[in-house]
Amino acid sequence: MQKLTTKPKAFLFDLNGTMINDMEYHTKAWYSIMNDELGANLSYEQVKQEMYGKNHEVLERVFGKNAFSLEEMDRLSLDKEKRYQAGYIPHLALIDGLELFLARAKEAKILMAIGSAAIPFNIDFVVDGLNIRRYLSAIVSADDVVMSKPDAETFTKAAQLLKVLPEDCIVFEDAPKGVEAANRAGMPCVVLTTTHKEDEFADYPNIVGFISDYNDSILNALF
Template identity: 25%
Template sequence: MSGLGGTSVIFDLDGTLVDSEPNYFEAGRDTLAEHGVPGFTWADHERYVGISTLETVTLWKREYGLRASVDELLAAKNRRYLELARTSTRAYPQMREFVELLASEGVPMGVASGSSPEAITAILAGTGLDAHLRTVVSADEVDRGKPAPDVFLEAARRLGAVPGDCVVLEDAAPGAAAAHAAGMRCIAIPYVAAQADAPEFATADLLLRGGQGEFTARAAYDWLLN
């Protein structure tokens, strides 16, 4: 029997469970180039890590003065991203091991992501993580995306868990802020190392400044036990 008692674990998806940001970058670069904005760089992309695709394209429209509607931009980026997500998304090995360890202990788990439901489903199926992660919430299904707590609170509701009994794993500052606002503990694994000093990460209960290179399934499990 698990020593974690009533603990439930909620994972962010992109940059936390899987290394999908290169796919988002490529999809974004291609979409912007099609709409007359060439030269979109990885550094440009990093400014949008941790927010939903809808929020990203809304910002693009304003910042780049795009003529296309938000709906058109969203559809174009999602179409390109889904093509990549189905075939070339890699789960972080230690995260996969952590999920499998928690599953073996019967710990309730869910995913709360800024991605679309279609993207989440494609990634979880493509990586095989859907075998253990069946409770899924997209920012598209709630009123507000991260840094608002809505996706995490909805995930807790679907898991039948009290927010205070939930632990969130997050790679981005808006997600860490959302976990804190939801009244949940947070393990923060910054995807962008330069953002580790962001004030949102200071609210995390465990901050792994080295990102995925510092994360191990066993250490995370032992931390949960304490």
């Protein structure tokens, strides 16, 4: 575990599984497309392990780099997001305690941004559907980076947009690859245990704590 020596100036949030508890619906959407449409014959757990990075990267990891044209990957990506949104929209909600946490951070003049591998179509679905854009000073999506997580670019770009040094940021993540991206960026990380268990993060030295939601008292130390 990493100990904080100074108060953070910025909070950088991953989106899926971190601000909303929706990773099950992403996995179900990919599972349906990969198996029913593309014949991958993968288990649910195998699909879940590929749930990081851009949609095109997911397809290339599973099927190989030359399996689809760019146009085919674009179509599959959009189809996947439409299936995800249709399944998740009845359950669209912030993780418990996050609304108050965002308001508290804004009152404390802590800058906030989203750094996600999601495409703008999905980020807008969440941000505007839950009316949280007013809390955010920047958004970095899949379309804004060359290399997605576990590369550091998503988080370093968010820090640059906020004009904050990496060491003055706290990242909120739910996935090992996201924590790795934060570590590469030189940023401490709070982990949400919505999608993965604590022992799956044993290799990362930049974790300051694990939380199940934003009501956890360990978050008081960030203010």
